[in-house]
Amino acid sequence: MRDRFSIAALSAGVALGLAAPAMATDLEVTHWWTSGGEAAAVAEFAKAFDATGNKWVDGAIAGGGNTARPVMVSRITGGSPMGAFQFNTGRQAEELIEAGLLRDLTDVATKEKWAEVIRPKSLLDGCTVDGKVYCVVVNIHSWQWLWLSNKAFADAGVPVPKNWDEFVAAAPALEAKGIIPLAVGGQPWQTTGAFNVLIPAIAGKDIFLKVYQDKDASVAAGPEIAKVFKAADDARRMSKGSNVQDWNQATNLVITGKAGGQIMGDWAQGEFQVAGQVAGKDYTCLPGLGVNELISTGGDSFYFPKLEDAEKSAAQEVLASTMLSPATQVAFNLKKGSVPVRGDVDLAAANDCMKKGLEILAAGNIIPDTNQLMTEDSNNQLNDLFVQFFSTPSMTPEDAQKRYAEIIANAD
Amino acid sequence: MNEGRTTPPRRVLRNLSAKIASIPMILTATVVFAGGTVWTVVHSFTNSRLLPRLNFIGLDQYERLWSTPRWLTSIENLLVYGGLSLVLQLVIGFVLAALLDQKIRFEDAFRTIFLYPFALSFVVTGLVWQWLLNPDFGVQHVVRGLGWESFTFNPLYDQSIVIYGILIAALWQGTGLVMCLMLAGLRGIDEDIWKAARVDGIPMWKTYLFIVIPMMRPVFVTTLVIIASGIVRVYDLVVAQTSGGPGQASEVPAKYVYDYMFAAQNLGQGFAASTMMLLSVAIIVVPWAYLEFGRRRS
Numbered sequence: 001m002r003d004r005f006s007i008a009a010l011s012a013g014v015a016l017g018l019a020a021p022a023m024a025t026d027l028e029v030t031h032w033w034t035s036g037g038e039a040a041a042v043a044e045f046a047k048a049f050d051a052t053g054n055k056w057v058d059g060a061i062a063g064g065g066n067t068a069r070p071v072m073v074s075r076i077t078g079g080s081p082m083g084a085f086q087f088n089t090g091r092q093a094e095e096l097i098e099a100g101l102l103r104d105l106t107d108v109a110t111k112e113k114w115a116e117v118i119r120p121k122s123l124l125d126g127c128t129v130d131g132k133v134y135c136v137v138v139n140i141h142s143w144q145w146l147w148l149s150n151k152a153f154a155d156a157g158v159p160v161p162k163n164w165d166e167f168v169a170a171a172p173a174l175e176a177k178g179i180i181p182l183a184v185g186g187q188p189w190q191t192t193g194a195f196n197v198l199i200p201a202i203a204g205k206d207i208f209l210k211v212y213q214d215k216d217a218s219v220a221a222g223p224e225i226a227k228v229f230k231a232a233d234d235a236r237r238m239s240k241g242s243n244v245q246d247w248n249q250a251t252n253l254v255i256t257g258k259a260g261g262q263i264m265g266d267w268a269q270g271e272f273q274v275a276g277q278v279a280g281k282d283y284t285c286l287p288g289l290g291v292n293e294l295i296s297t298g299g300d301s302f303y304f305p306k307l308e309d310a311e312k313s314a315a316q317e318v319l320a321s322t323m324l325s326p327a328t329q330v331a332f333n334l335k336k337g338s339v340p341v342r343g344d345v346d347l348a349a350a351n352d353c354m355k356k357g358l359e360i361l362a363a364g365n366i367i368p369d370t371n372q373l374m375t376e377d378s379n380n381q382l383n384d385l386f387v388q389f390f391s392t393p394s395m396t397p398e399d400a401q402k403r404y405a406e407i408i409a410n411a412d
Numbered sequence: 413m414n415e416g417r418t419t420p421p422r423r424v425l426r427n428l429s430a431k432i433a434s435i436p437m438i439l440t441a442t443v444v445f446a447g448g449t450v451w452t453v454v455h456s457f458t459n460s461r462l463l464p465r466l467n468f469i470g471l472d473q474y475e476r477l478w479s480t481p482r483w484l485t486s487i488e489n490l491l492v493y494g495g496l497s498l499v500l501q502l503v504i505g506f507v508l509a510a511l512l513d514q515k516i517r518f519e520d521a522f523r524t525i526f527l528y529p530f531a532l533s534f535v536v537t538g539l540v541w542q543w544l545l546n547p548d549f550g551v552q553h554v555v556r557g558l559g560w561e562s563f564t565f566n567p568l569y570d571q572s573i574v575i576y577g578i579l580i581a582a583l584w585q586g587t588g589l590v591m592c593l594m595l596a597g598l599r600g601i602d603e604d605i606w607k608a609a610r611v612d613g614i615p616m617w618k619t620y621l622f623i624v625i626p627m628m629r630p631v632f633v634t635t636l637v638i639i640a641s642g643i644v645r646v647y648d649l650v651v652a653q654t655s656g657g658p659g660q661a662s663e664v665p666a667k668y669v670y671d672y673m674f675a676a677q678n679l680g681q682g683f684a685a686s687t688m689m690l691l692s693v694a695i696i697v698v699p700w701a702y703l704e705f706g707r708r709r710s
Binding site: 066067070092094095186243379380388391392403410 | 660
């Protein structure tokens with residue numbers, strides 16, 4: 001039996017090898033997609049790449065971006081680069097590009113007309129340095145979502161809120177039933193993320209851009225952001241008791257109805273999907289916290305280090321175009337819970353929440369992601385601030401705002 | 413060739429094989445340790461981000477470092493953790509060693525049990541104690557299960573005492589080694605001293621305190637160096653137990669260095685912090701070394 005299988009596999013491989021001009025080459029791809037939904041999504045990439053006759057060697061690094069990025073960077077600067085690696089769309093790879101360690105993909109990009117198919121256009125601009133394209137944007141992730149557990153609100157005997165204010169008002173009823181109103185994990189980026197979601201929802205898009213794009217410290221110290229800190233103070237009170245670390249553990253509290261809701265990016269949707277929950281029935285999603293319906297266009301990109309090996313370099317090009325092919329985009333993004341970067345694909349299979357996201361995207365209500373505007377250094381300082389704010393009830397919103405304005409003033 | 417044999421060998425060529433054998437170590441010490449240190453200190457005055465660059469900005473990194481609340485918390489934690497773990501490890505280690513030295517039965521078994529935790533890495537130690545101190549599974553849960561419902565022992569989730577939760581794990585892990593070093597020192601004390609003390613009618617505790625301990629000075633110095641170096645670089649234990657939380661209550665300097673060098677892609681800031689760590693070690697070690705070795709020469 002086993003022989004027959006391997007012969008079949010061999011002949012299939014030969015057939016594919018004939019069909020695709022590329023040689024079968026192993027290409028190691030590193031990423032930090034390890035939660036259930038993420039792993040299912042990345043398997044779609046691997047499947048599509050293997051089908052081209054090459055071999056996807058999975059180099060998953062557990063522990064999230066902050067753990068994985070240093071490992072990847074030290075491998076690239078240390079002279080043993082992988083075939084491709086994932087970073088968040090934005091400024092994280094800036095210096096690697098400047099140092100000439102990453103591969104220029106302009107040829108593939110012009111051949112496959114990325115400039116025409118990728119939307120919104122700002123995504124490709126983020127990959128472009130001095131007119132050359134350095135990365136493949138594979139999805140659009142937005143942070144601005146409030147995920148609510150319908151079961152938790154049914155248990156507490158209150159209707160599922162339609163916006164942030166109703167949610168805050170419903171918190172005492174949840175607490176009375178022993179339900180944590182807002183699940184927040186202990187990973188520092190989660191609290192910063194939640195705060196950055198509150199800004200456009202409470203103070204509006206212009207304030208968000210003034211703070212993060214123009215780095216205007218007077219706005220950051222001003223009355224509009226003070227309102228946001230008041231809301232963050234509410235969020236802090238509501239998140240008391242969520243003793244979990246990872247974001248997906250926090251999402252799991254919402255899935256099981258132990259927590260009322262969570263402010264988390266649309267990647268949380270993958271977890272609801274893996275748990276077999278249905279949007280609208282088991283859980284509710286409110287883009288822009290139900291106040292200001294807009295989404296950010298962050299996400300993930302793949303970068304390709306310069307390699308000596310010609311075969312591997314050829315395989316890199318195949319991988320880049322595979323990742324952007326319409327079929328892979330749909331399969332990957334449905335599993336990942338994100339939105340495809342191509343406007344020309346069919347998303348009939350998308351669920352309610354994803355459709356909401358697509359509508360907002362089509363209407364152009366978008367903001368850039370903080371990763372695209374701020375350096376990792378500034379983001380880390382914000383992480384330090386917000387993790388302290390959220391875990392220290394004695395820290396006043398005024399004190400926190402003062403430090404916030406300082407960080408913005410020093411950002412570049 | 414014959415001439416070489418008749419003249420006495422030159423000093424440089426004496427013990428030639430030993431000198432050749434030590435070349436790798438000398439190179440490692442100068443290039444890796446000294447060279448790396450100088451390189452780090454130099455780059456701490458630059459604005460290096462993800463990759464090292466020689467773009468000098470003076471003391472900016474240090475100004476930022478000392479105005480960062482997280483760094484100040486880290487220093488404070490290191491002082492509390494360091495002071496307590498130094499004193500407690502020495503005291504507990506010595507007392508255990510003195511007890512084992514009373515020619516008790518099953519000494520080997522006890523020694524093995526006390527030393528066993530040292531065989532575990534800090535990461536494993538940290539995870540074990542994270543579970544033991546977790547209010548939902550660990551000590552608190554067990555005691556409450558026995559009927560004491562109001563019992564609260566929850567150090568890892570309380571900002572004001574979290575550093576003691578880490579201290580407990582560190583003591584559990586490290587005291588065994590200190591005990592073994594002390595025991596070796598005690599065994600090195602001549603039996604005749606004990607006999608003489610007994611003849612003079614000096615009580616046992618006094619003999620330990622005023623005769624034996626001063627005689628064990630070299631052992632104490634060795635132990636002190638081992639414990640102190642462990643304290644300054646404490647990192648993995650904290651990461652495994654609390655990842656610096658809740659909030660930033662259990663941050664330590666080594667973690668600040670790592671986070672800013674790698675996660676925040678700000679090498680300059682990380683180098684500034686590690687230079688401060690080096691400086692603080694130097695402030696303690698240099699006067700001590702001067703007293704210890706400088707005195708002998710004069």
